[in-house]
Amino acid sequence: MKPCHTFQEMRNSKFTPDEITVRCLLCAFTSSNSYCQGKQVHSYVLKKGFISEVSVCNTLLTMYAKCSDLSDVFDIFEEMEGIMDLVSWNATMTACLKHNHNNVFGLLRMMHCFDHEPDHVTLTNVLGACAVVPSLDKGYQVHCFALKTGLETEASVMNGLIDMYTKCGVLINAHKLFDSFSDPDVVSWSSLIVGYAQFGYGKEALELFQTMRNRGVKPNHVTFVGVLSACSRVGLVDEGLHYYSMMETEYGILPTREHCSCVVDLLARSGRLKEAVSFINQMPYDPDIVVWNTVLAACKTHQNAEIGRHAAESVLRLDPSNSSAHVLLCNIYASTGNWEDVARLRKLMRSTGVRKAPGQSWIEVKDGVHVFSVEDRSHPQMDEIYMVLGDLSLEMMEAGYVPYGGFDSFEVVPS
């Protein structure tokens, strides 16, 4: 029986729907992602005057956050002045975080002005926002607040802190916090494993995975993404393939698209390019741009023109304006002396106006964000920055560092 039919039947009966009925309906439409039906309930809510009920508004906020965009969420939120409670603030923050809107900190300041005290849901959201920037400065402030209020003991806050420190690259803090946690769950373990894997500590990640299993915590699909990428980073290809099959046979977890991408990365990065392509051909998903880009990058490293050409052409079929695939394909044609195709591709790029998007990086210093892009020398302290950069580059080379892609792509001073 569908919720809308039950609702219709109820309206024809002697029972009158109340705000609880409405909330249940909204929950149902939120989980089935039914925007149109959710909107109809919204109209009903307005007609029957339930809009003055704060819990109904909160459920509306959640429904729009899941089924629509932020403008619908803010429309409701702005109409709620005077009746909003802690849940309203939290639901709106969750919506901002979900839609990558950078207003979580603004909402935190606003809720403070409205005399609402943050709870563990608020802190979990704010920590999530610290992790995406990422901002260690703000993260430390939230950590202090969590200690002061005792919210640190809350599992979601603890996991949020572990994830925040991981994303900020301070694995020591993440691990310390993890050790102080009496009862780490699958999320805590996975955050740490993924963190170690991402920063290149594959061995440590795999050791953590082993300890986790020994302690009887059941890994899930996210844990395995971490495990597979850990294997990929340190070149443990056969171990990675072993974990990939273990995932299904021992834990009954069916591989998602992410797991398949990890296996492609695992094979391609180590130079087993043919196997990577045959894995792509037999995996249960249509290959997307991510997997072909992975293969393409690996072909560049391992100097494989034949598969590289296939990968680049596949990327361009899915995204005809992909500039880096154009450039790499050009290089592949050139490396095999295929000058006709080089000329053809260069002409095509000029006529379609495909240009390489400039790379950007940024760093947060105190309360300002400093942005840098290629060949941009507009920063007021540029001379000092390049002096330090030059020293660092020398030190790195003396230590034996060879940049990815070789020295020809390594520029100390822009031309």
Next chain:
DNA sequence: CTTGGCAACC
């Protein structure tokens, strides 16, 4: 019967 299925490949 109102906020959280938190953590994820390049």
